[in-house]
Amino acid sequence: MARLYQVPHHAFMWLLLAVLMATLPHLMRAPGWMMVVVPVLLCWRFLVQRGRLRMPGKIIRATLMVVAVLATLYSYGTLLGPEAGVALLVVAFALKTLEMFRLRDAYVVIILACFVLATTFLFNRDPLTTVYVGVVLVLVMAALVGINHAQSGASSWGHLRLGGALVLQALPLMMVLFVLVPRFPPLWNMQLNPERARTGMSDSMAPGEISNLSRSAEPAFRVEFEGEVPPPALRYWRGLTYSWFDGRRWSQAAPQHTARLEYVRFPDEATPPWYASLLSARGEPEWRYRVIMERTGRQWLYALSVPFTDKSGVGVARDKRLVSRFEIDSTFDYRVESYRFPVAVEGLEEWERQLNVSLPSSGNLRTRRLAEQWHQEAGSDRAFIDRLLRWFNEEPFFYTLEPPLLAEDTVDDFIFRSRRGFCEHYSSAFAFMLRAAGIPARIVAGYQGGELNRLGNHLMVRQYDAHVWVEAWLPAQGWVEFDPTAAVAPSRVEFGLDQALSDFGEQAGGFGANLRRNPLFSRLSHMTDYMDFVWSKWVLGYNQDSQFEILSRLLGQVNPQRIAVALVLAGGGVVLLVLGWVLWRSRTPGLSWWQKEHGRMLRLLNNRGVPLTQGTSPQGMVDAVAVSYPSAARLLQDWQRCYEHMAYRRPGQDPELLRRQLVLLRRKAAVAMRGAPRLMDKEA
C-alpha cells in the first residue's frame, strides 16, 4: 500500500476546526446521538493526526456508516427531506474525515464542508448565523490554502490571512451578483418540511389559546408605511374571521356547496359580483404600506381593512382580508393599499347571514335569554350593542392573561361567574350575545397594535399583539368592527398588552416583559429590531418583485440585455478593482519578518540613545553598541549571528527557532541596556 497522505500539520488545525464549526449548527438541532457521535469521530481524526490512533479499517467504516443510516432512519423516520438528509450528510461528512488517505480525500472533505456549511441556511436565517457562516468559510478557505502549500515549514496564520483576504475580496462581487442575477420562480415545488411547525394565529380559537400566544415576544410581521402611520387605535391587523361556533371553539368556516369564488378571488380570475362592488366603491387608499411577514406555514396574510394588493398569488377574501395561494414558508413581503368604505357595498348573502347567526342548538341558556331580553328593550341593533359594550365596561370584568378554566357552558360561566378573561373570552361572549339577538356577527382574528421603531419608521408587530375582536352586520353600514376588550381594558388598544395588564394589577410574561419596560433594553431592542427589519427587507425578502423595482430604478428599463450589460460592467468593474488592488499591493513588497526584526532593533537602539541611520547594517549596530553599552555587546553579537543565519539562509537552521532566538536576544539586550549607563562615543 502506498504511503498514506498526511494532511500538512500547518493546515490540519484549520481543516478540523472548519469541519467542526461547519457541523456545529446542525448538531444543535440534531438528535442526541449525533451530538456525541460527530465530536467523537472528529476527536478520533485528531488523535490519528497526532499518531495516537490509527485510521479505522474498511469494515469499521462501513459498519459506522450503516449504523449512522439506521440511527437517522430511527430518529427521523425517513432519509428523505432536508432535515433527515442534512443529518445524514453531516454524519457521513464527519466519517469522511476518517477516510483521508489521499490528497483527493482532503479536497473532497473541504469542498463538502462548503456544502454542509451552506445547508445551515435551510434552518437558520438570522444575521448572526450569516456572520458565523462567513467566519467558518474563511476557515474552510484557510484549510484549502494549507493543503495546497507544499512546504512543510509554512505558517498556519498565513493560510488564515490568505483565506480571509480571498473571502473579503470575493464579497463585493458576490453583492453585485446578488443584486443583479435574475431571480426566477422555483423550478419545482419543494416543501421544506411537510410537518412544519405553524406559528401565530390558528384557524380556530378556543378559550386560552390567544392568551398562550400572548406570552411570546417573537416577531409576527413588520410594517413599513408610505406616509403617515395610523394611530394605535386604528392598528387592527386582520388575518381571518371565525364564523362557526360549536359552544366552545370558534372556527373559520365556509358553507358547503358554495363556489370558492364566492368568498376568495385570486388575481387573473373572473370578477365575482361582490369583488366588483368592492372595486367600484373604493376611492383613494387610506393607508399605503408594505408588510414583511415571518414564515407562518399558513395561507392568510395580515392587513388593515379593506386591503388590496398587486402581489402575485395573493387574493382578496369576501371577509375583507388577504389570502395567499400557498402557505407562507419563508419571509414574505407584500405591498398593500387599504381603503375605507363608509357604507355597506357588498351586501349580505342569505348563506352568509345564516352562517353568521348560527349557534349551537343548546347550551348557554342564561346568556341567550339575557341577550334576547336586552335586544327587545334596546329597540335597535345599534342601541343593543352600545348597551352591551357599556355593560362590559361598567361591570367588574377583569382583563387577565391567566383566566380560570370555564365550565361546559363557557359563555354562561364566563359572564355570570368568573368574569376574568382575555380578548378571546370577551369577543366570544360578545359575538355569542349578538347572534343570540339575531344580529349576524363573527370573530376577527389578527393582531392589534405594534410598536413604532423610529430608526426604521416601521411598526413591529409581535406575537403578544395577537388579538381577536368582533364584526357585526348592521344593515346600513355593512360589517362594523367592535372591540369588547377595549370596553373592558381601554389601554389595551392605546398602549398595548403590558399597560392593559398592569392596569389590572398583572404583569405579562415575567422576565421578558420586565426587560421590555427597561428604557435601555427597549432602545437596544429597537436597534436589533431595526437590523432585523433591514435584514428581512433587503436580504431575506429580496425577490423578483423588489429586484424588478430596484433594477428599473437603476437601469431605467428592465430587459435581459440591460441586465447582462449591467452584470458585465459591475462584475467586471469589481474584479478589476480587486485586481488593481492586489497588483498595487504586490508592488510594495512586504518586509520579511527578519527585515522587520532589523527595524525593531534599530528603533530600540535609537530609543536607548544610540543614533543610527535607517540603513545601518547589523555589524554597524554591533559596533555602535560595543561603544555605548559594552555590557550588551555580547547579546548584540549573538543577535547579529542569528540575523545573518536567517538573512543569508544558512542551511541547517530551523527558521522558527531562529525567529524566537532573535526576539529573545533583542529583549535581553533591551533589558541589559536599560540597566547600564550609556558611554559616550569619543567623537560625540
Place this chain on the structure above:
Amino acid sequence: MKALRRRIRSLYQRWLQHRIPPSRRVQLGQRNIFIFPTGYGFLFLLIAALLFVAGINYENNLLLGFSFLLVSIFLMAILHTFRNLAGVVLIAGDLRPGFVGARGALEVRVQGGSYPHRSLTLHWPGSPAEDVSVEPGREESVWLSVNLTRRGREHPGRLRIDSRYPLGLLRTWSMIDLDSRCIAWPKPLPGGECPGTGGDDDSGRQAQDQGSEDFDGLRNYVAGDSLRSVDWKSYARGRGLNTKQFTDPAEGRLWLTWESLTGHDPEIRYSKLCYWVLELDREHRPYGLILPDSQLDPASGAAHRERALELLALSGGG
C-alpha cells in the same frame, strides 16, 4: 486518426514555439501563462450550482448569496492563482551530465518578483517533479533530472512549471523552452581490447594483460589501489598485500583512439572508449584521447576524466 492527432500535436508545438520562443531566461507573464480549472474547481462550481438551484427552489436568499460567494471566490482564485506564477523568472543554470540510459540533471534558477511564489512544481515531460517556493527577491535553484536517451546534447523538451496555489481549484502552467541541454555521455561498454596506442611503439596495449615488460616492481598495498593490480600470487604465498607497479607505458602517452576500433558501429566505438576512459581513470593511469574531430592530451584526474567524457559525448556532432 493517429495521423490527425500527430498533425494537431505538431501544429500545437509550432504554435508554442512561436508563442514562447526558446530563451535562456524567461519571465512568466500573460503571454506565456495558461490557466484552467482543475477537477476540484469543477466540483466546487458544481456545488455552487447545486446551492443556486436549492436557493431558487427554497426561495432562500442566503443560499443564493452563499452560492454567489463561492462563484466569486472562484473568480478571485483565478487572479490569485495566476499571480502566483506571474512575475517568476526562470533562468537556465548549470548542468550535471550522465551516461546514456541513466539520468543527468539540469539546474533551473527560479527568481521571485516582489511577492512570494508558493508551491511551484517544475518538471520535464516524463521526469519526476520538484517543488519550490520563492520568497520575494530571492532566487532558488532547482536541479531537475533528465532522462538521457541518446549520446550528445540532450534537449529535455519544454520545461513545465505549474502551480495550483492557493486554492487548488485552478491550475496555472507554462511550458517554456529554456534552451538548456544536458550532456549524455556514451554508455560504457566493457570488454574488448584496449583501443590504446603507446606513443613510442605502435603495438596495441592490453591493460588486462599486465605485460611483464612494463612491470616495474611491487610496493605495499595502499587503500585505494585497484584490486586488479594486487599481486595475488605473492599474497597467496603469504607475503602480504602488495600492489604491482607498472611503468607508464610511453611515459604518459597512452592514447585511446577512435581509429583503433574499426569495424564497429560509431556509437559502440564511443561506448568502448568511454569504458576505457573510466577504467584507466580508476587505475589512475594517464591517457589521451584522439577522436575524429578532437583530441585530448594525456593526463589523469577527475577534471581530465570529465573533459574526456564530454568530448566523447559531443564528438561526431552529438
